[in-house]
Amino acid sequence: xxxxxxxxxxxxxxxxxxxxxxxxxxxxxxxxxxxxxxxxxxxxxxxxxxxxxxxxxxxxxxxxxxxxxxxxxxxxxxxxxxxxxxxxxxxxxxxxxxxxxxxxxxxxxxxxxxxxxxxxxxxxxxxxxxxxxxxxxxxxxxxxxxxxxxxxxxxxxxxxxxxxxxxxxxxxxxxxxxxxxxxxxxxxxxxxxxxxxxxxxxxxxxxxxxxxxxxxxxxxxxxxxxxxxxxxxxxxxxxxxxxxxxxxxxxxxxxxxxxxxxxxxxxxxxxxxxxxxxxxxxxxxxxxxxxxxxxxxxxxxxxxxxxxxxxxxxxxxxxxxxxxxxxxxxxxxxx
Amino acid sequence: xxxxxxxxxxxxxxxxxxxxxxxxxxxxxxxxxxxxxxxxxxxxxxxxxxxxxxxxxxxxxxxxxxxxxxxxxxxxxxxxxxxxxxxxxxxxxxxxxxxxxxxxxxxxxxxxxxxxxxxxxxxxxxxxxxxxxxxxxxxxxxxxxxxxxxxxxxxxxxxxxxxxxxxxxxxxxxxxxxxxxxxxxxxxxxxxxxxxxxxxxxxxxxxxxxxxxxxxxxxxxxxxxxxxxxxxxxxxxxxxxxxxxxxxxxxxxxxxxxxxxxxxxxxxxxxxxxxxxxxxxxxxxxxxxxxxxxxxxxxxxxxxxxxxxxxxxxxxxxxxxxxxxxxxxxxxxxx
Numbered sequence: 001x002x003x004x005x006x007x008x009x010x011x012x013x014x015x016x017x018x019x020x021x022x023x024x025x026x027x028x029x030x031x032x033x034x035x036x037x038x039x040x041x042x043x044x045x046x047x048x049x050x051x052x053x054x055x056x057x058x059x060x061x062x063x064x065x066x067x068x069x070x071x072x073x074x075x076x077x078x079x080x081x082x083x084x085x086x087x088x089x090x091x092x093x094x095x096x097x098x099x100x101x102x103x104x105x106x107x108x109x110x111x112x113x114x115x116x117x118x119x120x121x122x123x124x125x126x127x128x129x130x131x132x133x134x135x136x137x138x139x140x141x142x143x144x145x146x147x148x149x150x151x152x153x154x155x156x157x158x159x160x161x162x163x164x165x166x167x168x169x170x171x172x173x174x175x176x177x178x179x180x181x182x183x184x185x186x187x188x189x190x191x192x193x194x195x196x197x198x199x200x201x202x203x204x205x206x207x208x209x210x211x212x213x214x215x216x217x218x219x220x221x222x223x224x225x226x227x228x229x230x231x232x233x234x235x236x237x238x239x240x241x242x243x244x245x246x247x248x249x250x251x252x253x254x255x256x257x258x259x260x261x262x263x264x265x266x267x268x269x270x271x272x273x274x275x276x277x278x279x280x281x282x283x284x285x286x287x288x289x290x291x292x293x294x295x296x297x298x299x300x301x302x303x304x305x306x307x308x309x310x311x312x313x314x315x316x317x318x319x320x321x322x323x324x325x326x327x328x329x330x331x332x333x334x335x
Numbered sequence: 336x337x338x339x340x341x342x343x344x345x346x347x348x349x350x351x352x353x354x355x356x357x358x359x360x361x362x363x364x365x366x367x368x369x370x371x372x373x374x375x376x377x378x379x380x381x382x383x384x385x386x387x388x389x390x391x392x393x394x395x396x397x398x399x400x401x402x403x404x405x406x407x408x409x410x411x412x413x414x415x416x417x418x419x420x421x422x423x424x425x426x427x428x429x430x431x432x433x434x435x436x437x438x439x440x441x442x443x444x445x446x447x448x449x450x451x452x453x454x455x456x457x458x459x460x461x462x463x464x465x466x467x468x469x470x471x472x473x474x475x476x477x478x479x480x481x482x483x484x485x486x487x488x489x490x491x492x493x494x495x496x497x498x499x500x501x502x503x504x505x506x507x508x509x510x511x512x513x514x515x516x517x518x519x520x521x522x523x524x525x526x527x528x529x530x531x532x533x534x535x536x537x538x539x540x541x542x543x544x545x546x547x548x549x550x551x552x553x554x555x556x557x558x559x560x561x562x563x564x565x566x567x568x569x570x571x572x573x574x575x576x577x578x579x580x581x582x583x584x585x586x587x588x589x590x591x592x593x594x595x596x597x598x599x600x601x602x603x604x605x606x607x608x609x610x611x612x613x614x615x616x617x618x619x620x621x622x623x624x625x626x627x628x629x630x631x632x633x634x635x636x637x638x639x640x641x642x643x644x645x646x647x648x649x650x651x652x653x654x655x656x657x658x659x660x661x662x663x664x665x666x667x668x669x670x
Binding site: 079080081082083110111112114115117140153155158160166168170182186229230231233234236237239240244247248249250253255274276278280281282284285289292296299300301303304 | 415416417418420445446447448449450452475488490493501503513515517564565566568569571575578579582583585588590609612613615616617619623627630631634635636638639
């Protein structure tokens with residue numbers, strides 16, 4: 001956040017209570033409010049405003065218009081010893097995961113690997129939230145999700161996939177997390193918006209225009225579609241995520257998912273989360289990982305997840321900050 | 336293969352017997368010869384000469400110099416109900432997977448998801464070979480592997496990872512495979528060689544020179560290192576593969592892996608393979624996948640794996656072709 005803008009600072013506890021109140025004021029059940037507040041504050045505390053409080057208006061509007069069921073009770077079923085299926089019942093994505101979490105962890109630790117597959121959900125917010133929690137339980141975690149179509153591949157004009165992110169996390173013995181959370185798109189939509197506002201050109205490979213031609217114009221890109229990162233290989237990653245997150249779970253393909261920002265229909269998105277128990281394979285995994293992280297850093301490699309961990313440590317000490325304008329707008333909704 | 340070069344055509348059965356004889360002539364056990372011959376012919380029949388018979392000289396030289404144990408007996412242990420660990424005992428990667436395969440499939444079908452983790456192996460050849468076999472058993476499969484260092488990230492000169500590929504496969508109800516098998520590098524090393532021979536420039540983002548500076552000169556790139564595809568996001572994929580394939584399995588990190596093309600030391604590479612039983616989540620998965628593949632193709636999307644499937648169908652009918660020079664060179668080794 002810019003230092004010259006007025007801010008409201010909140011402790012993590014106060015921020016969580018505030019987010020809960022906002023959800024409850026929009027008619028959610030206490031369980032929904034609590035699950036969403038935890039995820040929102042976690043993202044914010046890890047420095048991810050856009051999937052933290054910056055994303056909350058999408059949820060609140062979703063509760064108001066009906067595209068998120070305000071009191072959905074997820075239906076969690078262990079369909080096989082290492083496999084949990086969850087019908088999110090058109091509600092938020094976080095609650096089903098919360099409900100399944102202890103059993104998912106236990107399954108992975110006992111069986112070696114275990115899976116959580118959810119369909120019929122709203123988009124999942126910060127995907128790294130799910131993998132981070134599993135990594136904190138000593139698991140190596142992978143997650144995949146989809147949602148409304150936003151992304152295409154070279155030669156196409158119609159969006160085929162959502163940003164289809166992958167998240168990955170593992171904890172070292174020293175408690176440091178290696179944590180990847182990245183879209184399959186070359187950039188985030190907000191970067192097109194910023195470039196358009198600034199009148200700047202965008203790099204090749206970021207987007208196509210409305211006709212499906214690659215463009216360097218941010219304004220034309222806003223009428224077009226994001227491209228996958230890394231050309232054909234990135235497009236393959238987006239497709240793989242689509243099959244894992246939507247195909248396996250039985251969720252809507254991105255092509256069939258309703259807009260998560262407007263309307264009264266749930267996107268019916270999917271999410272697949274895998275936890276693996278490394279200690280069953282190698283008791284020294286966590287210390288080996290820590291040594292390798294140290295070695296890579298000594299070689300000059302930037303390790304993904306470091307900035308988020310530092311932001312979180314700061315947030316635990318100092319709380320989180322919201323732009324005062326956003327805080328006031330939220331505050332008006334709970335009074 | 337070029338049409339103007341003389342070729343030797345072999346049925347798949349004859350090609351398999353030929354590859355077996357070559358291995359046996361280099362002192363391997365029958366089990367090693369058989370496992371490697373099957374993988375070699377499968378890759379070749381899927382149109383992948385460079386990981387088929389084109390790769391066999393690396394194995395034969397490996398048997399001769401001792402960097403591949405000629406009669407290694409893999410030690411396969413089910414360390415947890417959904418988790419198989421395999422010590423390849425410095426032998427080939429394929430034999431341990433063959434031994435574990437029926438139990439891996441059975442575990443996945445019964446438990447929902449199951450894992451195979453191998454360390455102490457030679458590089459695995461065509462990674463798609465492993466995922467394809469699981470997909471043919473009705474599983475959705477993921478695989479990750481590492482090996483000798485060949486790949487770096489922007490700003491570095493030293494190779495940090497092997498090409499660190501990912502493979503993914505799933506079968507539709509009609510029997511068609513969606514199959515991804517791609518390196519984390521922007522291109523294959525052989526493409527640098529070809530460009531250098533042709534005196535052509537290489538695209539930005541393919542490689543750095545010996546000093547770690549990005550280069551468009553193929554000749555300078557040959558003294559340097561391959562770059563990950565797609566910038567920072569691709570570098571993260573390479574790192575994720577490293578943690579999954581080497582970290583989780585207890586294999587050598589790529590930084591510590593001996594050269595797979597020279598010397599007497601095993602690279603001690605790792606491979607992680609995951610199988611997921613989609614029907615336990617959604618009975619209609621295979622038909623839904625087929626419909627989605629049809630829809631994506633109608634929208635103009637090229638589906639990865641299609642060319643390999645077509646090559647394989649042709650190879651079943653017509654056999655495979657080897658350059659006559661290569662065939663004669665092999666032949667001389669078994670007589």
